[in-house]
Every structure is written in C-alpha cells, then in structure tokens.
Amino acid sequence: MLDVQNDPASVPVDIDRVGIKHVHFPLMVLDRAQGRQHTVAQVEMGVDLPACFKGTHMSRFVEALQDWSGILDYPSLKHLLNDVQARLDAQRAWISFSFPFFLERAAPASGSKARMDYHCRVAGEFQGSRLLFSLEVEVPVMTVCPCSLAICDQAAHSQRAVVRVQTRNKGLIWLEDLIELAQESASSPVYALLKREDEKLVIDNAFKRPCFVEDVVRNVSHELEKLTQLLWYRVEVESQESIHNHSAYACIERSLTGMKA
Amino acid sequence: MLDVQNDPASVPVDIDRVGIKHVHFPLMVLDRAQGRQHTVAQVEMGVDLPACFKGTHMSRFVEALQDWSGILDYPSLKHLLNDVQARLDAQRAWISFSFPFFLERAAPASGSKARMDYHCRVAGEFQGSRLLFSLEVEVPVMTVCPCSLAICDQAAHSQRAVVRVQTRNKGLIWLEDLIELAQESASSPVYALLKREDEKLVIDNAFKRPCFVEDVVRNVSHELEKLTQLLWYRVEVESQESIHNHSAYACIERSLTGMKA
Amino acid sequence: MLDVQNDPASVPVDIDRVGIKHVHFPLMVLDRAQGRQHTVAQVEMGVDLPACFKGTHMSRFVEALQDWSGILDYPSLKHLLNDVQARLDAQRAWISFSFPFFLERAAPASGSKARMDYHCRVAGEFQGSRLLFSLEVEVPVMTVCPCSLAICDQAAHSQRAVVRVQTRNKGLIWLEDLIELAQESASSPVYALLKREDEKLVIDNAFKRPCFVEDVVRNVSHELEKLTQLLWYRVEVESQESIHNHSAYACIERSLTGMKA
Amino acid sequence: MLDVQNDPASVPVDIDRVGIKHVHFPLMVLDRAQGRQHTVAQVEMGVDLPACFKGTHMSRFVEALQDWSGILDYPSLKHLLNDVQARLDAQRAWISFSFPFFLERAAPASGSKARMDYHCRVAGEFQGSRLLFSLEVEVPVMTVCPCSLAICDQAAHSQRAVVRVQTRNKGLIWLEDLIELAQESASSPVYALLKREDEKLVIDNAFKRPCFVEDVVRNVSHELEKLTQLLWYRVEVESQESIHNHSAYACIERSLTGMKA
Numbered sequence A, B, C, D: 001m002l003d004v005q006n007d008p009a010s011v012p013v014d015i016d017r018v019g020i021k022h023v024h025f026p027l028m029v030l031d032r033a034q035g036r037q038h039t040v041a042q043v044e045m046g047v048d049l050p051a052c053f054k055g056t057h058m059s060r061f062v063e064a065l066q067d068w069s070g071i072l073d074y075p076s077l078k079h080l081l082n083d084v085q086a087r088l089d090a091q092r093a094w095i096s097f098s099f100p101f102f103l104e105r106a107a108p109a110s111g112s113k114a115r116m117d118y119h120c121r122v123a124g125e126f127q128g129s130r131l132l133f134s135l136e137v138e139v140p141v142m143t144v145c146p147c148s149l150a151i152c153d154q155a156a157h158s159q160r161a162v163v164r165v166q167t168r169n170k171g172l173i174w175l176e177d178l179i180e181l182a183q184e185s186a187s188s189p190v191y192a193l194l195k196r197e198d199e200k201l202v203i204d205n206a207f208k209r210p211c212f213v214e215d216v217v218r219n220v221s222h223e224l225e226k227l228t229q230l231l232w233y234r235v236e237v238e239s240q241e242s243i244h245n246h247s248a249y250a251c252i253e254r255s256l257t258g259m260k261a
Helices: A059-067 A074-088 A146-151 A175-183 A196-207 A213-224 B059-066 B074-088 B146-151 B175-183 B196-207 B213-224 C059-066 C074-088 C146-151 C175-183 C196-207 C213-224 D059-066 D074-088 D146-151 D175-183 D196-207 D213-224
Strands: A015-031 A035-049 A092-106 A113-127 A130-144 A158-169 A230-239 A247-255 B015-031 B035-049 B092-106 B113-127 B130-144 B158-169 B230-239 B247-255 C015-031 C035-049 C092-106 C113-127 C130-144 C158-169 C230-239 C247-255 D015-031 D035-049 D092-106 D113-127 D130-144 D158-169 D230-239 D247-255
Touching: A015 A059, A015 A092, A015 C035, A015 C092, A015 C113, A015 D213, A035 A059, A035 A074, A035 C015, A035 C035, A035 D247, A059 A074, A059 C113, A074 A092, A074 A113, A074 A130, A092 A130, A092 A175, A092 C015, A113 A175, A113 C015, A113 C059, A130 A175, A130 A196, A130 A213, A146 B196, A158 A175, A158 A213, A175 A213, A196 B146, A213 A230, A213 A247, A213 D015, A247 D035, B015 B059, B015 B092, B015 C213, B015 D035, B015 D092, B015 D113, B035 B059, B035 B074, B035 C247, B035 D015, B035 D035, B059 B074, B059 D113, B074 B092, B074 B113, B074 B130, B092 B130, B092 B175, B092 D015, B113 B175, B113 D015, B113 D059, B130 B175, B130 B196, B130 B213, B158 B175, B158 B213, B175 B213, B213 B230, B213 B247, B213 C015, B247 C035, C015 C059, C015 C092, C035 C059, C035 C074, C059 C074, C074 C092, C074 C113, C074 C130, C092 C130, C092 C175, C113 C175, C130 C175, C130 C196, C130 C213, C146 D196, C158 C175, C158 C213, C175 C213, C196 D146, C213 C230, C213 C247, D015 D059, D015 D092, D035 D059, D035 D074, D059 D074, D074 D092, D074 D113, D074 D130, D092 D130, D092 D175, D113 D175, D130 D175, D130 D196, D130 D213, D158 D175, D158 D213, D175 D213, D213 D230, D213 D247
Parallel strands: A158 B158, C158 D158
Antiparallel strands: A015 A035, A015 D247, A035 A092, A092 A113, A113 A130, A130 A158, A158 A230, A230 A247, A247 D015, B015 B035, B015 C247, B035 B092, B092 B113, B113 B130, B130 B158, B158 B230, B230 B247, B247 C015, C015 C035, C035 C092, C092 C113, C113 C130, C130 C158, C158 C230, C230 C247, D015 D035, D035 D092, D092 D113, D113 D130, D130 D158, D158 D230, D230 D247
C-alpha cells in the first residue's frame, strides 16, 4: 500500500508540532498520601516534522500510548517520550496529560473528611536528549474583599476564585506541593464537606484575612520563588465576583533562568 | 439530479424533529427601553418528518433564515415559522434563538450606568396552526448565606448564583419582566459597574436579606404564578458556593394547565 | 448552634429538587468484559423539600457519598439512594453519575486493539419506594452522505456524528448494549486506532452504507423498540457536517408506557 | 471612604496584568464589504500594577468601556487604550475583544448567498508609547484525507477542520484577509448554504485537492510569510477526524523579528 506520508512536503516548511488531541485514557498518578490513585486523563501527543516529509504517522501515537504502562511517574513518562521519539523518528516528542486529581481534606473543626478534586496537567518534552516538564494545577479558593470589609458595617462580599499555577521545571514536583501553596494564598481554602461548626470557623477566619486577586497572585508568586527546581512559572487568579457579572483577574509570569515560555 | 431525500425511509418511523443546529445569525431583538437592540444569536431550526420520506431538505432552513427580516418580534417569528412550514412541507416547525441581551443598569447610590448582559432564549413552535412560545432567561444574582450569618460573628459567605427561568406561554412576554423578577428574588442583584459608595450600599442591603437557593427558587416561583400567560414554567437556581468546590441547586417546575413540558 | 434550615419557608412552596451539582468523585463501574473499571464521575444529588422547611442540609449529600462504596451497580446505587432518603428525611431521592466509560475495540483488518471512551450517565431515582433508572450514552459514529454519493463522481462527504441515547427503565441495562446498538446504526463505527489496511476497509465499507442523520436516528429507534425493559427513550443524532459550519440534527422520543419524561 | 487599594502591597511584587474578564459588550466592527457590522464581544482589559500599590481600581475599566464609542477601528482602539492607561495611571494597558464576525458567501455553482460566521479576536496593547496589535481568526474548512484517497476504491474520509491563525503586528490587518487565506489552504472552504449543484461541485473539487493537517498548516504558513506587517504568527489546524474519536493537530509558530510571543 502507498505510504503518502513519506512523500516530501509540497510546501517545504518544518512543522513545530504535529500529533493528536482529545484522546481520553485511564491513568494511575502518584499520590503522596496513598502511593497511587486512579483517574482519567485527556491526552495530547506530538512531535516535530521536518520539511522532507509530507505527513507524520498518527496511529503510532495511539500505539505508543496503548503499549505504555499507564502509570504516570518520572521514569515512565521519560520512557513513553523515548518510545514516541523512536516510533516517529523525531527530534522532539511532547506529551500532556490533563486529569482530575483527588486529595482527602479534613474539615477544620469537625475533622470530617472528604475528597476534593483539583484539575491538574503534567506534560513532558524531549528536545533531543534534554527532558523538560510542565505542571499545572487549578486550585479553588475563597476571597473576602478587603475594600468592602473596610467600608461596610462589618459585612463584605466573598466569592470563589481559582488560582492557576503553571510551571516549567527540570524534574517533577509533587502536585500536592503546588496545590497546598495555592490553597494557603487566599482568604480561605474551599472544602468538599463542612459541618456547621466548620462553616463558622472557616468564615470567621476568612474575614480576618481579606484578599484581592492582587494579594493572592503575589502570595503565590512569593512562595513559588522559593522552589529551586523551577525554570519558569505563571500564576493567574480569577475571582468570580459575587457583586458583579464579570471576573477580577491578576497574572504574574517569571522566567527564572532567562528561559522563554 | 437525484433527490435521494424524497425516497421513502427504509426504516419507516416518524421523526419528531429534524433540522440544523449551531447556526450563528445577527439579530435585532425588542427592547422595552430603546425599541430594538442588535445582538448575535445561536439558532436551531427543525420540522417533523413522516415515515414516507427518507430525508428533509436541510438547505431550505438556511434559505428561510437568510430571507427573513432578522428582527425578532411576534409577527416576524410567526412569519418565519410559517415560511419554514411551507418550504419544508411540514406539520410542525420549530425555531430557537439564543442570544446575549443587554440592559442598562444604574448603580444604586452613584447612579453610574453600565450595560449588563443576560443570556436569553426565545423559541417558537407551530403545531399545525397552534403557535406556542418558549422563553428562557439566565440572571446572575448574589446570595448571602442565612446559616453562616446566623452562626458567625457578623460575617457570612456570599457568592454569585444564577437563576434560570424557562417558560411556555401563548403569547410573547417581555424578557425584561422575567429578568426583573429573577433579579429581585435573591439577596441582591449583581452589577456591571459599582463605585465604592454603591458597593457599600449593595453589601449592607444584601446582608439584610440572606437567601438560600431554596428561598430564591421559591421567590421566583411565587412571582411567576402571577403571570396569567404562562402554561408551564421551570425555575432553577445554582449557587457557586464560595466555601465549597461545588454548587448548591434548587428547582421548581409547574404545569399551569396540566400541560406537558 | 442555630439550625436555620429547619425553620418553615417564608414562601410556602414545595421544591421539586434541591441538592448539589458539579461534585467530582472517583468511581468503579461495571464492565461486561473485565468485571469493573475505574473512572471519574461528575455527580449530582437531590431530594424533594416540602414547604414546611426553609432549607435542606447540603452537607449530608456529601457525607452519604463519602460513606458509599464507590462501586456503581444496581444494589449499591439503591443503597445510596436509600441512605440519602433517610439522611435527608425525603420522599424522593435522586442521584446522577456522568463519566467516561472505556471499551477495548479491535481494528477490523489488523485486529490492533485500543481503548475507546464513551461519555455515559447513570441516574437513579427513588419516588417513595419505587425505583427508576435513567441511562445515557454518547457514541461517536461516521456518516457518509447519501445525497452527495448519488450526485458526485464516486465521491461523497463524510463526517463524525454523535448519537446520544437516553433511556428510562425499571432495571439497569448494560451500557455496552446501548453503545453497540448506536455504533451499528450509522455508516461506520469510529475507532481509536486504525492501521492503513483498517482505514481502507472502514472507508470502503462506510461508502457502501451511506446514512443521513434521519437514517441513523431511525435505525437506533428501531433497535431500542426491541428492549423490553424501557419505559421511555430519546435518540438524538448530531452530524458535524464537513461541508458546512453547522450541524445536521434529528431526534425521536417515545414513551413506551404513556409515561412522562 | 477608605481607599484600601492605594495602600502599598504587603508582598512587594510587580504584577504583570490585573483587570477584568468575561465582560460582554455590543460592538461595531469594520467590514470591508459593508463598512461596519454589529456584533457582541467578550472583553478582557488589564494594566500592569507596580509593587507600591495593593490593588487596582477595577470599576475604572468598566467606566472606560462605557464611555467608549463601541466602534472598533485603529484610532478608537488606540483611544480606548490611552484612556485606560490614563484612568488607571498605568505603564501598560491591554484590551481584547472576541466576537463572531459575519461574511456573506456565495455558493460556488448556484451563487446562493448566506452569512458565515468566524470567531475572531482583536487585541491591542500599549507598552509605554509603543502600540502592538494581536489578531486571531478561527476558520472552519474541509479536509479530504490523502492517505485514504490513495488506498481506497475511489473513496476517502473527509471532515471539518478548524484553522486558527494568531498574529502580532504593528498595524491592524483586515480580518477578511486572514480568513480568506485560511479558507484557501485546505481541500475546500465550508459554506452556510449549498444547493445540490453546489454540493456536487464542492465535493468533486475537494477530492481533487486532498490535504493532511500538515499540508494545511504549511499552506497557511507559506501565505502568512508574505504579509510584511507581521512580527509573529502561530497557525494551528485541528481536524475532527471522521474515522476516529480524536483530532489530528499541527502547529507552526514563527517570530519574524526575533520577537517573543
């Protein structure tokens, strides 16, 4: 059978990334408390393609994924990237897994436990023999508005905000560390389960620590600067304002090595 | 050229609705304050198809829409439905327009004005010669939690909630009436623009009127029962809890004539 | 501490459903080939609330879920519904799980195996002591256009379409049966992994079985009528037309016992 | 009243961008054929914030937008950016408008006309006194697979693909030019309205010009290189494969002045 893909490109331009998107795959991810947890990921995979080839061989991405262990840790992600690089005869290979990640949280007064989910992403890229990782966590928090607390009769509006942290780093970092750091940056963490005594404690504490999105983004940035493994990071905070129909937003992005995002 | 669509169906089953989805179309809608306003709608159109035909003629929906005035009011929607019924030789014709609808709101203390958008839907259906309308509005509001206000030291969590009202009625109702009614049902309306003096007033007032989703859904239901044109309604309230990672939800659905949704 | 929720409602209206939405939860679901599979569900839970109570106790939904086995089968779903009914002192209890469901598929010529995911939903409702189930599967298929095949020089446009089947039934049905039935209703199933010899076979076969959305929706309806457990069903087919910027759509809905959706 | 925002930040870090998101606003945009057209935009606005201020004044963004003409062209966007810079006392100001943009298209054989919508984005940024623009267009096209056409008995799978072009440039470029360029890069444009004779012509032509995503991304890149106003561009093509449950994807990104994205 003809292999049209191996023809030279009629427009001879190198392609940065070619591959597949919106693949779903069951996964086991590392979990500091329990060792491993089951989840389901949305997967993207890609390679570079030089001008001398018309097309890549898309089915080989799926074959590499099917033959993989499905356990996401440093050696297995490296192994999968190596395998993709070899099967596709590529210089650069790139894989991204986006998934819900669960952590058990205890309510602050009652100690009642429940699972919270955080949307996370782990990506790896082989550039020749250099291996880079990208992480992303989305962490819901509560913000109590400092302005309204200052001007109102002991009242203030509060709302859910989302902290998104993206990093590039040489090795893998625990997702739990990024989640923890984001969770502590605002007026309060949010919870899956709160009994009445917990609700009282959470709100009384949150009103003692009012935060603008500007405060939250700075708090996270301040903590991220302490992590020596990072090459680059971006923090975004989006607050679903309870008195408005739009969001308040703040972003800090830093390269720690002059490296480009 | 062959007209495959006019063949009889190989599996002789009547189809309830066949048509097109995800069509975008610029629109003028009625606006009580300004007469008309420009917006952009997502459009769905459909007809019934009896077992004696293999397929409908999809391009005729687009032709009917292109030949239409693009001004959405009672007579023009009726005209469009008639046109679709005739072009497609159908017993039933159905059209739905979903669009952002803008209302100018004044801030309660400063009087500063700004446009707020509400997601709305207007649909019409011809069943033989009987014409029915469906409306939908999504109205963001603020809820202050009555439970936390009762147990905390003069604090309470608040959040944005969305009230969705769906109705079926014989004639068209002003979208403004449904929006107004939903907006007054919670702890406070939300605004596009608030200066500091407005923010103080909004929050002080909201804390005087704490509401669960249960309170909001009942308030809206209570007001809807007064509208004599309604045949059926559903009210849903979803509150984006600021202390949780999930929503609180309440729903009331009533048929006012024994009519099926 | 005050229990504001137990106060009577100031607007004395019965609420049809009150509960929580957008909860994520790791789950084990039944799988005919492998016994069980891990997945992650989005969960909704609710109960009725009579006019004599101001509010429900939302934290009890989360407690019921946390105390549950997390294994979704007939007895465990019934047990969970019973538990919710008891904790919330409700007449009606309702729970819905939406999740990606994976099936291994063999490519038709090479036999290469890969996992395909299908979006599914399983919901249960206790109405007093009567237990009802709702199922939903979304199954991607391929449609080759019969009209273009008839008028073009041996060419035709094809595209991905999605078949959505919703059912209400007395007992649980295998999701695999609904998926299989939808998959066989169109020009071809779609696959996660096809080698070149598979691609040739799939396309040659699909061009021998051209289908409008009208054909697909009728084929599925015809098969569903054979399932004796069903009380009601709705089939929708949406085809992402490759020559248009909109979708073609068809829907058949049937009550098999005069039952209301 | 207290102006908490003017306090110094407790964590003294400069913020790259702070502002508002998810604002909806009715807009008039330039249209080469008709002069102007009405649409509705989703708006984001932001400024930088130095470490010496705790918070920005979010309501001033909304005031600037309300006081603006609502007509999006070069001088008015520049004026709005200047106004935001002044009101917020900022070094950098940034505004982005995302909206559906309509173009009338004639079917290739019948000449039947209908409106097609394209999702577009226009953003401007003042960096001190330097003004930069970013554009984005999403253009649906049709791809006929070259591999299947080579191996099948005169059949091939086709599907809708989306070409997304993002540019950074010194002046504004006509959106129509980017849309045109993307539309010509694949097997065929897609249409809102095709009669039977059009359908035949479109498909016969598309089968004469089979394209992988790799071909499309290269064709667009090749044309973009001719535009002298560009400082940077990214082209992405995502094909909703009709034989698979996932997308094929290709991306080319180029800086034309060593400029960072």
